[in-house]
Amino acid sequence: xxxxxxxxxxxxxxxxxxxxxxxxxxxxxxxxxxxxxxxxxxxxxxxxxxxxxxxxxxxxxxxxxxxxxxxxxxxxxxxxxxxxxxxxxxxxxxxxxxxxxxxxxxxxxxxxxxxxxxxxxxxxxxxxxxxxxxxxxxxxxxxxxxxxxxxxxxxxxxxxxxxxxxxxxxxxxxxxxxxxxxxxxxxxxxxxxxxxxxxxxxxxxxxxxxxxxxxxxxxxxxxxxxxxxxxxxxxxxxxxxxxxxxxxxxxxxxxxxxxxxxxxxxxxxxxxxxxxxxxxxxxxxxxxxxxxxxxxxxxxxxxxxxxxxxxxxxxxxxxxxxxxxxxxxxxxxxxxxxxxxxxxxxxxxxxxxxxxxxxxxxxxxxxxxxxxxxxxxxxxxxxxxxxxxxxxxxxxxxxxxxxxxxxxxxxxxxxxxxxxxxxxxxxxxxxxxxxxxxxxxxxxxxxxxxxxxxxxxxxxxxxxxxxxxxxxxxxxxxxxxxxxxxxxxxxxxxxxxxxxxxxxxxxxxxxxxxxxxxxxxxxxxxxxxxxxxxxxxxxxxxxxxxxxxxxxxxxxxxxxxxxxxxxxxxxxxxxxxxxxxxxxxxxxxxxxxxxxxxxxxxxxxxxxxxxxxxxxxxxxxxxxxxxxxxxxxxxxxxxxxxxxxxxxxxxxxxxxxxxxxxxxxxxxxxxxxxxxxxxxxxxxxxxxxxxxxxxxxxxxxxxxxxxxxxxxxxxxxxxxxxxxxxxxxxxxxxxxxxxxxxxxxxxxxxxxxxxxxxxxxxxxxxxxxxxxxxxxxxxxxxxxxxxxxxxx
Amino acid sequence: xxxxxxxxxxxxxxxxxxxxxxxxxxxxxxxxxxxxxxxxxxxxxxxxxxxxxxxxxxxxxxxxxxxxxxxxxxxxxxxxxxxxxxxxxxxxxxxxxxxxxxxxxxxxxxxxxxxxxxxxxxxxxxxxxxxxxxxxxxxxxxxxxxxxxxxxxxxxxxxxxxxxx
Numbered sequence: 001x002x003x004x005x006x007x008x009x010x011x012x013x014x015x016x017x018x019x020x021x022x023x024x025x026x027x028x029x030x031x032x033x034x035x036x037x038x039x040x041x042x043x044x045x046x047x048x049x050x051x052x053x054x055x056x057x058x059x060x061x062x063x064x065x066x067x068x069x070x071x072x073x074x075x076x077x078x079x080x081x082x083x084x085x086x087x088x089x090x091x092x093x094x095x096x097x098x099x100x101x102x103x104x105x106x107x108x109x110x111x112x113x114x115x116x117x118x119x120x121x122x123x124x125x126x127x128x129x130x131x132x133x134x135x136x137x138x139x140x141x142x143x144x145x146x147x148x149x150x151x152x153x154x155x156x157x158x159x160x161x162x163x164x165x166x167x168x169x170x171x172x173x174x175x176x177x178x179x180x181x182x183x184x185x186x187x188x189x190x191x192x193x194x195x196x197x198x199x200x201x202x203x204x205x206x207x208x209x210x211x212x213x214x215x216x217x218x219x220x221x222x223x224x225x226x227x228x229x230x231x232x233x234x235x236x237x238x239x240x241x242x243x244x245x246x247x248x249x250x251x252x253x254x255x256x257x258x259x260x261x262x263x264x265x266x267x268x269x270x271x272x273x274x275x276x277x278x279x280x281x282x283x284x285x286x287x288x289x290x291x292x293x294x295x296x297x298x299x300x301x302x303x304x305x306x307x308x309x310x311x312x313x314x315x316x317x318x319x320x321x322x323x324x325x326x327x328x329x330x331x332x333x334x335x336x337x338x339x340x341x342x343x344x345x346x347x348x349x350x351x352x353x354x355x356x357x358x359x360x361x362x363x364x365x366x367x368x369x370x371x372x373x374x375x376x377x378x379x380x381x382x383x384x385x386x387x388x389x390x391x392x393x394x395x396x397x398x399x400x401x402x403x404x405x406x407x408x409x410x411x412x413x414x415x416x417x418x419x420x421x422x423x424x425x426x427x428x429x430x431x432x433x434x435x436x437x438x439x440x441x442x443x444x445x446x447x448x449x450x451x452x453x454x455x456x457x458x459x460x461x462x463x464x465x466x467x468x469x470x471x472x473x474x475x476x477x478x479x480x481x482x483x484x485x486x487x488x489x490x491x492x493x494x495x496x497x498x499x500x501x502x503x504x505x506x507x508x509x510x511x512x513x514x515x516x517x518x519x520x521x522x523x524x525x526x527x528x529x530x531x532x533x534x535x536x537x538x539x540x541x542x543x544x545x546x547x548x549x550x551x552x553x554x555x556x557x558x559x560x561x562x563x564x565x566x567x568x569x570x571x572x573x574x575x576x577x578x579x580x581x582x583x584x585x586x587x588x589x590x591x592x593x594x595x596x597x598x599x600x601x602x603x604x605x606x607x608x609x610x611x612x613x614x615x616x617x618x619x620x621x622x623x624x625x626x627x628x629x630x631x632x633x634x635x636x637x638x639x640x641x642x643x644x645x646x647x648x649x650x651x652x653x654x655x656x657x658x659x660x661x662x663x664x665x666x667x668x669x670x671x672x673x674x675x676x677x678x679x680x681x682x683x684x685x686x687x688x689x690x691x692x693x694x695x696x697x698x699x700x701x702x703x704x705x706x707x708x709x710x711x712x713x714x715x716x717x718x719x720x721x722x723x724x725x726x727x728x729x730x731x732x733x734x735x736x737x738x739x740x741x742x743x744x745x746x747x748x749x750x751x752x753x754x755x756x757x758x759x760x761x762x763x764x765x766x767x768x769x770x771x772x773x774x775x776x777x778x779x780x781x782x783x784x785x786x787x788x789x790x791x792x
Numbered sequence: 793x794x795x796x797x798x799x800x801x802x803x804x805x806x807x808x809x810x811x812x813x814x815x816x817x818x819x820x821x822x823x824x825x826x827x828x829x830x831x832x833x834x835x836x837x838x839x840x841x842x843x844x845x846x847x848x849x850x851x852x853x854x855x856x857x858x859x860x861x862x863x864x865x866x867x868x869x870x871x872x873x874x875x876x877x878x879x880x881x882x883x884x885x886x887x888x889x890x891x892x893x894x895x896x897x898x899x900x901x902x903x904x905x906x907x908x909x910x911x912x913x914x915x916x917x918x919x920x921x922x923x924x925x926x927x928x929x930x931x932x933x934x935x936x937x938x939x940x941x942x943x944x945x946x947x948x949x950x951x952x953x954x955x956x957x
Binding site for chain 1: 824825826827830831834835882883884885887888937938940941943944947948951952955956
């Protein structure tokens with residue numbers, strides 16, 4: 001047992017090295033705020049502060065959470081917990097928790113009771129429905145609720161209200177992961193298992209700062225890197241991340257050039273014959289087109305466009321080519337960047353041309369960012385239908401209509417569900433006048449904040465915000481509903497390798513706060529939402545009943561969880577879907593027989609053109625039915641929408657630090673995490689800092705065509721021309737001010753990927769000017785990618 | 793023989809240049825619809841690149857074609873004006889209907905070009921001109937993807953523009 005002294009100083013904990021295909025040793029991390037003897041009970045749960053989903057027990061004393069302990073036997077973490085998992089739960093206990101509903105009276109939010117708040121929401125809904133119809137209504141949910149709440153919301157929006165305007169903040173997080181998997185393999189769901197890290201001989205990280213975004217996953221990789229049979233490591237990232245420091249080859253490319261470098265790698269791999277032609281012929285379609293497209297991206301051209309050495313591209317290609325068991329991971333450096341889906345798909349293609357998928361140690365992880373993003377996607381609370389049904393396939397829509405007992409026409413399926421940036425555009429046009437936001441903070445997390453604030457603050461828009469705290473978004477609301485958070489409710493969630501956990505309720509929510517599921521059920525009842533027989537649309541009253549309804553719907557789909565009851569989850573240490581009669585213990589890997597989910601009758605989508613996002617129609621897909629073959633899709637490199645120029649000569653990228661999650665709604669209220677990364681900073685490269693005569697800690701202004709931020713500068717080892725800004729810091733706490741502004745998204749541009757519709761946060765042209773001296777080094781961590789040049 | 797094919801190439805070339813202009817104009821008019829703005833400019837570049845390839849094809853048929861003449865100042869002024877106007881009317885519900893109208897006009901123009909590409913492909917086959925055939929095949933496919941995108945975007949936009957409110 002390791003009783004952790006300070007996991008913010010020692011982020012990944014002590015090394016427990018192990019050899020290839022060995023068992024990752026357990027190391028139980030625990031953090032208690034009381035004497036161990038004072039703990040009254042331990043409640044089985046899993047961590048919901050990143051997509052790893054580490055199994056843990058919650059310590060309870062006197063009705064409060066007093067600590068956490070990793071579960072030694074959990075398949076994900078083998079006992080470990082990261083800094084957010086160990087300390088983040090305390091964020092729920094600050095005095096500013098919302099404990100009663102608020103309504104706006106004479107321009108100010110005033111406390112009220114649930115009846116008053118809900119009646120106002122119902123009245124506003126009915127007013128919008130009578131004036132604009134279902135297309136006037138919209139919902140924007142989260143990647144941090146539980147599956148049951150998303151599922152209820154999807155039913156309300158799709159079958160009850162009948163609007164396509166329901167999206168999740170997974171749109172900012174893993175929409176590209178979902179689409180990359182769908183475009184290549186026919187369905188969402190990562191094919192591999194975290195155990196593949198144990199078996200691999202080579203690791204590739206593309207735009208994935210794994211050491212900070214999934215600290216426990218990185219601990220597993222570090223233990224392989226420190227053990228015998230050290231895997232080779234290739235990192236593609238413009239910043240010198242902790243993983244980049246460990247890499248055999250680090251390609252510090254210009255941001256926005258992922259497709260170029262990946263096409264060049266594919267070209268090297270193919271041109272040198274390092275491919276599995278037999279496997280390609282048997283299990284894929286589209287190889288010839290890929291070969292032709294990547295041939296236009298020779299290493300020399302890529303070196304120039306990406307700003308890296310041609311030798312490094314060749315060395316990286318050699319490492320990938322000599323791999324026998326390759327694990328690749330992809331995250332926001334791809335998903336939130338230019339040509340997002342096209343780039344993510346090229347990583348899939350590396351695995352497909354090498355025949356490295358569905359085998360131990362050989363897989364690609366299109367990672368998730370948020371803990372329950374997989375569930376937002378699976379339940380249809382973002383741009384997809386529930387259980388990976390295809391909106392273009394009438395037989396699929398009929399399955400859903402039958403299960404919900406509504407007319408298929410009631411469920412919008414004339415085009416894809418509306419993404420959040422388009423919802424905002426309809427608010428701007430005035431055709432949407434009702435928006436219900438829950439468990440997310442768009443007033444800080446969406447691009448171009450000046451515009452977002454203006455739209456959310458409009459008088460014409462009725463804004464409901466459901467959250468645990470008065471966020472920057474809640475400040476703009478007409479009605480605020482106090483929500484229970486993790487530990488205060490029971491529900492299911494699924495991580496990036498399809499591992500499902502049940503998070504049990506450990507304590508009661510504070511004051512009048514209610515679970516998201518309760519709130520949605522209450523809304524459906526008050527709205528009188530019914531099925532085609534006039535019976536209540538939502539036929540469940542508890543989270544377990546909601547889960548049972550959902551898992552029945554999943555039967556026969558790839559994400560089949562029909563045999564995964566609460567009872568089974570309570571006995572498990574994490575179990576991977578599909579969980580069926582044939583596979584009652586779950587399924588470690590998908591596609592082990594080389595047969596993918598692409599047959600026209602079963603696929604989740606007929607796919608898109610990766611450059612334009614043009615949607616394939618059913619007929620053309622059926623005519624060339626891949627029927628189980630993986631689809632190799634090529635895309636040429638295209639220049640970013642906004643490149644640096646004379647006026648704005650640098651390129652901005654945004655991202656996370658290890659110690660915070662999203663807009664710090666919880667982590668910014670946990671003292672250890674606040675101390676580790678208290679307030680905003682921006683990062684400059686050595687060369688740019690020298691040219692701008694900026695010293696470590698100096699105050700700088702970063703300006704784009706859309707806004708500006710002012711913050712202390714950290715000088716780092718990133719590539720020159722790059723400016724990095726963490727996206728966590730909004731305006732709710734005393735550490736920040738709105739004047740001068742500090743939120744990174746003041747700078748970002750309104751643009752999104754043509755396929756996944758994920759907003760682009762990783763390419764914006766900016767200029768930096770020195771404002772004046774600061775007070776010592778910038779308040780940025782030293783043990784992360786933010787490490788300063790010349791740090792002790 | 794080749795003079796007639798040359799004539800077809802000339803028509804196609806002019807149509808591609810017009811379509812590039814139309815894409816740019818529509819993109820600027822809908823600058824508040826950021827995906828339309830960015831993609832229309834990208835597609836305009838594709839049209840311009842096809843026109844350029846057509847110029848080298850035309851030379852082989854003895855019908856040299858000229859690059860479109862620049863009207864830089866006027867173009868810049870009009871383009872800025874359209875973008876500014878788009879910002880001013882961004883909040884108006886009718887912009888949805890205007891977008892549908894513009895997508896339809898682009899669609900009609902692109903369909904005409906589709907027809908020209910079909911004709912040129914047939915001629916290439918009859919001429920047993922493998923190089924031309926492969927070039928036509930490439931560019932025709934790219935044009936058809938543009939047509940497909942126009943349909944995709946119009947399908948997405950139509951319900952809100954026609955039914956909401």
